[in-house]
Amino acid sequence: MTAVRVWAPGAERVGVEIDGGRHPMSPVAGGWWTGPELVPGARYGFLLDDDPHVRPDPRGRRLPDGVHGLSEATAARTADVGGWAGRGLADGVIYELHVGTYTPEGTLDAAAARLDHLVDLGVAFVELLPVNAFNGEWNWGYDGVAWFAVQESYGGPDAYARFVETCHARGLGVLQDVVYNHLGPSGNYLPLFGPYLRSEGANTWGAEVNLDEIEVRRYILDNARMWFEEYGVDGLRLDAVHALRDTSREHLLATLSRETEQLAARLGRPLTLIAESDLNDPVMFRPRTGGGYGLTAQWSDDYHHAAHVALTGETSGYYADFAPLAALGTVATRGFFHAGTWSSFREREHGVPLGDDVEAWRLVTFVQDHDQIGNRAAGDRLSASLSPGRLAIAAVLGVLSPSTPMLFMGEEWGASTPWQFFTSHPEPDLGKATAEGRIAEFARHGWDEDAVPDPQDPETFRRSKLDWAELDAEPHATLLAQYRELIALRRREPDLRSPRLGDLAAQVDEEARTLVFERGGLRILVNLGDADWTPGVTGEVLFATADDVSSAPVLLPADTAAVVRIAG
Template sequence: MTETFRVWAPVPRRVRVLVDGATSAMEPAGGGWWQSTVDSAGPGSRYGFLLDDATEPVADPRSLWQPDGVHGLSAVYHHSYEWSDQSWPGRALPGGIVYELHIGTFTPDGTLDSAIGRLDHLVELGVDFVELMPMNAFNGVWGWGYDGVLWYAVHQPYGGPDALKRFVEACHQRGLAVILDAVYNHLGPSGGHLDEFGPYFAGRTIWGPTLNLSGPDSDEVRRYVLDNVTSWLRDFHLDGLRLDAVHALSDNRAVHILEEMAAEVDVLSAQVRRPLTLIAESDLNDPRVVTPRPAGYGLAAQWNDDIHHCLRAALTGERRGYYVDFGSIEALAKALERVFFHDGTYSTFRRRHHGRPVDTLTTPAHRFLAYTCDHDQIGNRAAGDRLSTHLSVGLLGVAAAIVLTSPYTPMLFMGEEWGSRTPFQFFSSHPEPALVESTRAGRIAEFAEHGWDAAEVADPMDPATFQRSKLDWSEVDSAPLLEIYRKLIALRRSYGQLSDPRLDRFSVDFNEDERWLVLHRGDLRVIANLSTEPRTVRIAGELLLTNGPSTVDSEATTVGGECFAVVQVKDR
């Protein structure tokens, strides 16, 4: 049994590989690569690289398995898992519903295997995609995963690489597609050694060092990213990736790294004969992210924070921080009809004009994800408080109805479907004392910019912050909101009008003073009352009631709540 070890390391003059306690010299293999074949090595063998005269080995930048964490040795891992999902046809994003979750807090045990036991809940709910927050190996035991440093390895406390494959397989068996959150805009602050191997870095973001995507010697750095993208999709049978904060990618090439990703994923999709999806998180409000190549980057979709901001501010009255421009019913109606509220308008929070209009005649709405909350919009609040902390079941139903009957791709965040009362706070578990203090200070400084006092900020390094953020599944049995979510999702399934992505066939009426709006979805009307008082809504002589289930005629289909109704109106 032999194993060949390869690593790209153009910076050091000498590279050795330590395998199961024995050191072997590596030979140059061209282009900055080094290679060595070692006898008696195979799956499970622990190894690391010794650079120049170093006496302490460092992990493989392309490590697939870190059994002892990011500061430990890598372990040889072969993609030899025996899959049983060969008949899985995949799932395209249009018409689908996404459910975002964090493995560490989704169940009490916080592992991929324990999460499998809750998948039937998602099937009964009616969602199509499970979106996992980052799985890459990061420093510590628990955290959000956005400070990963070994992008090819699955975080061991979640179960490691085989556990992710078991989870994906279990999802496919139930008809659920799986999307993974992938972070390429920065590395975490601890456990990373990429810069010791080669010219991987080219500056910093507010979160950490950013990659050299367009400077000298950047070809292999880009390859590092592109190979990681295709490896997740091919080797772990994932159905898509959510690309974190793509606005922070620093790339000045004529062909942007996002365009390259999309092109390579299209090729891979043809090879594996199933849909593969790339979804961006972008703060740019730029439709070019999802515009087909070559005019745009050609990604399948992007998150749309503007709809979230409009909805939350309208329902809660919150105006501090980046919510300052949002909150009116008119703003919500604009974002629903035209995708972005800031589409070239002045942003008070940014103190500049922001965004670009979307061509609603040619751009389908399924390219934008709409949501009442996500991990950022809860966890990046001082207390990690959910909408359920502030709103009645009726108003939570209003928020759900607007998102789930809109032309956009709906996304839910774990627990929102039953109005979870547990917070989702920012937590981390760095073992280094200096990093602990800098993380605490950084969170306080960040929240101060948004108007929160230091006393309101949960301590990210306190284990109790992590424990508080775990879902309480005992709440489900007495949650009236869950039935509303199930009915709304079933209604979206039953009526093609509600998943129609054509924005030119969609319109919104609203009344600012009475705080109601109506979504026109073919012959369906979604009437949402955002006030706390009953309302009677009349549009062009058509009477629509929103203070409970209402009917326009005896054959109307109705799903109603305390503050909203979905009614079918026959042609007069």
């Protein structure tokens, strides 16, 4: 048992309801209040001044009746990692997964039952989209309002712990996507307790989190510690950190990296922090002693944009700057495309160059992910428009990126199901506003209103679920075999893993639409043109996307790619 505590610095009176009985709480230092002891299983919530409603615990670990209901006290939890020694990020392939649409059941236990597929695929990490509690039954997860509670429709905290333990038993690390830059629109009671949000200032998603307040910072830091200590996760993906406005002497991200390093030393296993950042700035992973934040790695959207344009020819919106094929050569050798250069979409210079000594694995790259698919009007994957040959080339560009590759669930077999934007707001007005806002957003970009599915329609969610029956049918089975072969090749060949940027080179022929990526003694050859190509390379073909790629000398037909160990 433990005494119930809550931070409510502005309240004059605080009470707690436990299993129907009400008790006063006593103020202690720093705006905290303390009350009676809780036993596991007790239902409880707080009463603030004259508010007649009982509010759930901001740090509660379980919300069995949803974000508007009472919290349930849980026993103290320490992750059982057994003999799991952890995994470092370098050289591993990440698999991004949304619990609700990965399986027909949409639960953590059902996802755990599908882990054999990921083990056979050869990935090193499972990255879960946010699982913290949100209002409704299904959601992408980025509208969470109870950061310490695992969404009940996914199975709650016990199912989450089982999932992590099962992953570790199968040799898979777990990365958890967390959102510290905003809270969702429904069920966010934190402002009733204290100044969790700034009274002025907003980002894309709503009011800013108040990082000027030390207890709000501690709220975030303690939440990060919970995932590592209580559940045993191996790393966190930090959503849109560019939206974390912080004027403190030590930025929140630097504090987080420092505390995470200390925790890793105590736990005796590596812990990873990956930033999603729109800044294109190595400050994210630069050591704290050098003025950086000391995180492990960051996403690189530039790699996605360049690969997407090269594969599809789409050049609208922010894709315009990536129209030349040379953009793909740049991101594959310099990490960022915008590195102090003009961004037409932003209408300003953007980004900071990366040095030759930067290790490529510090960037996480992908050719598909939840954002870049789900934020298209129809949520269409590359498989909706590309030929099997082009999808195989996408596999080469994705898996054999010099950085840390990430796949989005279903990409590995060219899933035909879309992944659309879906919500289940119970409030009719909020649901209507969400649907209308989605239509208006895409209308500004020239999309037909009829092409935008209603996010509140349950069918939008259901059609976004993977169809596992596709795996054994063509062309899915062939593409899946190619992904498995590429991941195994990456694991087997040291030249394909984690070089320094200064060791990379690429040759691009804009007219012929061909690329040569130099990786030590290997060459990755890509022919996006419409004619046969003889790149002047002789050697052993280690992988080819088509049977008609020939060697001695190497010849690639149109729309093919190959990996060659050069002779001599």
